[in-house]
Amino acid sequence: MATTELLASLATCVERGKVNAKSPFPPDLKGQDGADEITVRVLAEGATPQEVLTQALMVGMNRVGEKFRDKNIFVPDLLMAARAMSASMVHLKPFFNSAEVRLRGTIVLGTVSGDLHDIGKKLVGMILEGAGWSIVDLGTDVPTQKFIDAVKEHPDCIVGMSALLTTTMASMEESVLQLKREFPATKVLVGGAPLTHEFAARIGADFYSPDPQGAVEYLNTISPMS
Amino acid sequence: MTPKQRFLSALNGSLPDRMPVTTHHLMPSFLEKYHNGMTNNEFFGRFGLDPILWVNAHKPDEAKGAVYDPSHVPGYLEPRRTVCEQWRVVCEPLPHERYATMRYTFVTPERNLTTVLQSNEHTSWVSERLIKTKSDIDIIAKYATAPLCDVDEVNRQADEFGERGLVRGTVACFDVYGQPGCWQDASVLFGIEQLIMETYDDPEWVHAFLQVLHARKETFLASTKGARFDIMELGGGDASTTVISPSIFDEFVAPYDTRLIATAHAAGQRIVYHTCGGMMPILENIADMHTDAMETFTPAAMGGDTDLLEAKRRIGDRVCMIGGFDQFHFFTGCTPETTRQAVRDCFTTAGEGGRYILCPSDHFFDAEPELLEAFADEARKCVY
Numbered sequence: 001m002a003t004t005e006l007l008a009s010l011a012t013c014v015e016r017g018k019v020n021a022k023s024p025f026p027p028d029l030k031g032q033d034g035a036d037e038i039t040v041r042v043l044a045e046g047a048t049p050q051e052v053l054t055q056a057l058m059v060g061m062n063r064v065g066e067k068f069r070d071k072n073i074f075v076p077d078l079l080m081a082a083r084a085m086s087a088s089m090v091h092l093k094p095f096f097n098s099a100e101v102r103l104r105g106t107i108v109l110g111t112v113s114g115d116l117h118d119i120g121k122k123l124v125g126m127i128l129e130g131a132g133w134s135i136v137d138l139g140t141d142v143p144t145q146k147f148i149d150a151v152k153e154h155p156d157c158i159v160g161m162s163a164l165l166t167t168t169m170a171s172m173e174e175s176v177l178q179l180k181r182e183f184p185a186t187k188v189l190v191g192g193a194p195l196t197h198e199f200a201a202r203i204g205a206d207f208y209s210p211d212p213q214g215a216v217e218y219l220n221t222i223s224p225m226s
Numbered sequence: 227m228t229p230k231q232r233f234l235s236a237l238n239g240s241l242p243d244r245m246p247v248t249t250h251h252l253m254p255s256f257l258e259k260y261h262n263g264m265t266n267n268e269f270f271g272r273f274g275l276d277p278i279l280w281v282n283a284h285k286p287d288e289a290k291g292a293v294y295d296p297s298h299v300p301g302y303l304e305p306r307r308t309v310c311e312q313w314r315v316v317c318e319p320l321p322h323e324r325y326a327t328m329r330y331t332f333v334t335p336e337r338n339l340t341t342v343l344q345s346n347e348h349t350s351w352v353s354e355r356l357i358k359t360k361s362d363i364d365i366i367a368k369y370a371t372a373p374l375c376d377v378d379e380v381n382r383q384a385d386e387f388g389e390r391g392l393v394r395g396t397v398a399c400f401d402v403y404g405q406p407g408c409w410q411d412a413s414v415l416f417g418i419e420q421l422i423m424e425t426y427d428d429p430e431w432v433h434a435f436l437q438v439l440h441a442r443k444e445t446f447l448a449s450t451k452g453a454r455f456d457i458m459e460l461g462g463g464d465a466s467t468t469v470i471s472p473s474i475f476d477e478f479v480a481p482y483d484t485r486l487i488a489t490a491h492a493a494g495q496r497i498v499y500h501t502c503g504g505m506m507p508i509l510e511n512i513a514d515m516h517t518d519a520m521e522t523f524t525p526a527a528m529g530g531d532t533d534l535l536e537a538k539r540r541i542g543d544r545v546c547m548i549g550g551f552d553q554f555h556f557f558t559g560c561t562p563e564t565t566r567q568a569v570r571d572c573f574t575t576a577g578e579g580g581r582y583i584l585c586p587s588d589h590f591f592d593a594e595p596e597l598l599e600a601f602a603d604e605a606r607k608c609v610y
Contacts, residue, residue, distance in 0.1 A: 025426045071507075071531070074471035076422045083423075116351050119419060119469070164529070166554055167348055167591045193529025194554045210526075 006042040007056040010088060013038060014060025014130070017080025019087045025080060035084040039091045049095040050102060053132060057085050061130020065213035068127075075123065082126035089129075104132045104223045106157040108150040110142035113171040117164035117192075124160060124191060127212040131219065144175040151183050158219070161205075163192040173203040180204050187222065189215055228389035229276040230456070233583065237457060237496060237519055237546045241580040245573050247605030248276045248392070250522070250549075251589045254302055255348045260595065270391070273602045277391030281455065283379035284308060284398065287445075292371045305373065307401055313369045315401060327353070330402045334369040341415075343403055348591055352403055357416040360431050367438045372445035373398050380453040395455040395495075397486060398446035400439065406500070408439045408482040409470075410462025415439075418464050425474055432478060440482045444489055451493040457519060458495050460486060463588075466503025468529065475508050484515040491516070498548060502588040504531040513541045523550035523576075524587040535575040538582075546581045551601070553586035557593035562600035569604040577608060584608075 001009070012018075013035040016026050020036035033041075042052060064081040067073040095101045107128055111121050118140050125135045136154060138146055151157060159179060163172040169192075176188050190205040191212075200208030207218045227235065227243045235242035252266050261269060270277035286292035286308035295307040295315060309315055312335050320327040325344040332339040339362055342354035357363065375395075384393045397406040404411045412435050413421050424432050450458070463469065465479045487497045498519040499512050505523065512520055523537060524530025534550045541547075556568040569584065576582045584605050 023426075074467055074507075075469055076425070076471045076474055079419065079422060080426065114346065122419075165348075165591070166558070196527070196555075 001041075003042060003045045003047045003051075006038055006045060007047060007051065007059075009033075010035060010038045010042060010052065010056035011060040011063070014057055014081055014084045014088070015063045017077060017084050019080070019084045034087065036087040036090075039088040043091060049092045049100050052088065052092060053101055057088055057130060058132055061085060061127060062216070064130070065127045065216055068123075069211045069213035075119065078123055078126065082130070085126070085130050103134045104219070106134045106136060106154045107160055107219075108136045108138060108147065108154060108157045109160040109162070110138035110147060110150075111140040111162045111164070112168050112175055113141060113143045115163050115165055115168035115171065116140045117162065120164065120192065121160075121162040124162070124212045124215060127216060128160075128219070131216045133219070142175075144171075144178045147175055147179055148182055151179065151186055158187045158189065160189045160191070160215070163190070163195065166194050169194060169199065176203045176205050189218070191215070229391040230389045232276060233392040233456060236580055236583050239546070239581055241610050244610060245577050245582060245584050245605055245608040246276045247569075247584040247602055248278050249586055249590075251280065251303065253348065253589050253591055256591050256593065260593065267390075273598050274606065275602050277387075279383065279387045279391060279393050281380050281383050281393055281395050283376035283383070284373035284446075285376035285379075286310075287372060287374050290371070292373075303396075305398075308371045308373045310369075310371050313371050329354075332356070332365075332370075332401070334365055336365060336368075339365060341402065350403065352414060355415060355417050355420075356400075357435075360428075363431075363435045363438050367441070370401070370442065372442040374449040375446060375453050377450070377453040380450075380455060384454040392456045393454060394498075395450070395453070395458040397443050397458055397460045397490075397497075400442075405462040405464075406443075406459050407461040407465055407479070408436045408443065408486070409465050409479040411439045411443075412436055413462070413464040418469060422470060422474070425478055429477075436478060436482050440485065443486055447486055447489040447493055447495070449493075450490070450495050453493075453495070455495055457498050458490060459500050460490075460497050460517070461500040463500070463502040466501040466505060466530075467507045468503030468531070472507050472511065475511055480511060480515055487515050487517055498546075503529070506531045506533065506537065509537055509541045513544045517545060519546035519548055519583075521548035521585065522587040523547060525550065525552045528552055528554050528587055530587065532587075534572060538576045538578070542576065542579070542581060546583065547576055548583040549585045549587045550576055551584060551586050553588075553590040553593065557586070557590060557597050557601070560597065562596055565597045565600040566604040569601055569608070573605070573608040580610065 018029045018034040020034040024030050109125050129135045163169050187206045189207045190200050209215050232242040232246045236246050280303050282305040284305035292308045292310045295309045298307040314333040316331045318329045320329050327344045329342045339356050341356040344353045399405050400411050405414050490497050496518040499517040500521050502522045523532040525532050550572050556565045572584050
């Protein structure tokens with residue numbers, strides 16, 4: 001199979017959540033190679049790690065993000081797509097340090113103080129990773145100082161904050177205000193069920209989207225993949 | 227009509243005098259913050275809402291050696307815990323800089339299971355899951371007590387409440403911290419992300435787990451015969467399509483909870499199926515479980531997906547719909563007129579022909595008193 005076809009197959013594996021040959025999901029691809037095997041093959045055929053990232057993984061995850069935005073797939077499908085992407089990324093990780101893979105940059109993600117909701121924030125991280133970003137996940141119940149410390153450690157990063165409760169929107173406001181006071185140039189994205197564009201604007205966040213794909217599209221405008 | 231008659235008309239599909247209007251659980255932190263700790267009944271009276279009495283009365287299955295846990299002091303809406311020689315619960319406070327933290331150890335003859343709960347002024351959550359290895363479900367299956375319904379206590383409270391409103395119970399949850407639906411209980415005990423992944427990796431184990439949880443709930447529901455609940459809650463938000471897919475719902479949620487609903491009906495109980503989150507892709511799937519009512523019809527602006535008009539069109543003649551009101555945006559930060567319009571919108575889209583109870587989409591932590599007044603007052607004007 002030509003490299004271009006293998007890259008297309010890999011994109012399909014990510015899109016469909018096909019991890020490896022042993023995985024029974026999705027049923028119609030049972031017994032076929034998955035993201036794991038195809039990544040090994042395409043690298044052996046001469047594709048560069050950057051091509052694997054941009055022409056397969058990002059393509060597949062972008063389709064997944066669009067389908068999720070359009071409500072054509074559900075969280076479990078996204079989790080399986082992320083698992084397939086991870087199975088491929090294992091083979092690319094060795095190239096990260098040698099600069100053979102260029103990521104867009106770093107995004108620091110966290111659910112704000114007092115809020116224990118994790119899955120929405122993780123889904124955003126998976127889709128952003130699939131869009132070529134390195135993700136630093138601070139977890140849940142993240143105090144403001146931890147966001148600030150992370151920005152000090154990753155000076156050019158973008159920060160994403162999640163809040164799922166009306167009671168923790170105040171924590172988000174405080175974190176955004178303090179972060180912007182200390183790092184006015186740092187872009188801050190916010191998301192979560194109770195949020196609105198108006199709230200995001202009022203607390204000084206740079207961007208709000210009700211779905212992860214909106215964040216991908218916004219970030220594409222400020223940091224296009226070279 | 228009395229509030230009870232009004233609720234029952236909506237639940238049974240006949241036309242009430244006006245749209246019933248109430249709330250989901252009232253959070254103690256909310257009552258404390260806004261109303262100096264008034265009781266639920268005082269709250270309903272203050273705002274002229276149709277009252278709900280939440281009753282969770284369990285008793286031990288003495289024939290199986292179960293007794294009330296002498297060390298347990300029930301929390302808000304929590305029933306008395308039942309234990310036995312082979313299933314004891316030991317709690318131990320743990321130091322934590324921010325949250326009240328408690329480790330619960332389930333002591334059995336084979337090995338112990340542990341879980342850790344944390345809480346703040348608003349709510350509690352699990353910080354360490356009970357199920358850590360797959361064989362832990364065998365320990366539960368072998369030793370866990372199944373509580374029975376304390377019918378006499380339910381009826382005593384129902385009699386005392388009289389015509390004031392709806393008597394609402396809950397299908398028995400797992401001890402210490404659980405939820406009514408089998409899937410939701412499993413999610414709490416194991417973690418939702420892990421549970422979803424196991425539906426792909428080891429579906430047989432997930433089914434075995436759900437069957438264990440189902441058996442306890444089945445025993446409880448069968449024992450509710452004669453208890454004068456008006457409605458009992460089943461389900462949970464992790465069965466919504468915000469979290470899982472319709473195919474997971476069909477394979478892992480519906481089969482177990484459908485059987486529970488049949489048992490509830492055989493015992494003379496009505497069921498409200500609670501899915502706080504996405505519902506639109508599975509509206510018919512839930513109705514096909516033969517539930518009597520569905521909630522919470524969370525709107526998109528709150529993270530759900532409900533189009534109330536579309537929902538009414540699709541399942542409004544089959545079940546009573548409860549919820550649909552956006553408490554995030556119409557209980558705070560708006561004018562009373564905006565709140566009144568939101569109430570009107572719910573009535574005109576879902577209220578036609580009855581079978582609808584206006585209610586916030588699940589509980590809430592903040593609500594401005596004048597907006598609550600507008601909510602209740604406008605709803606009382608929505609007459610049939």
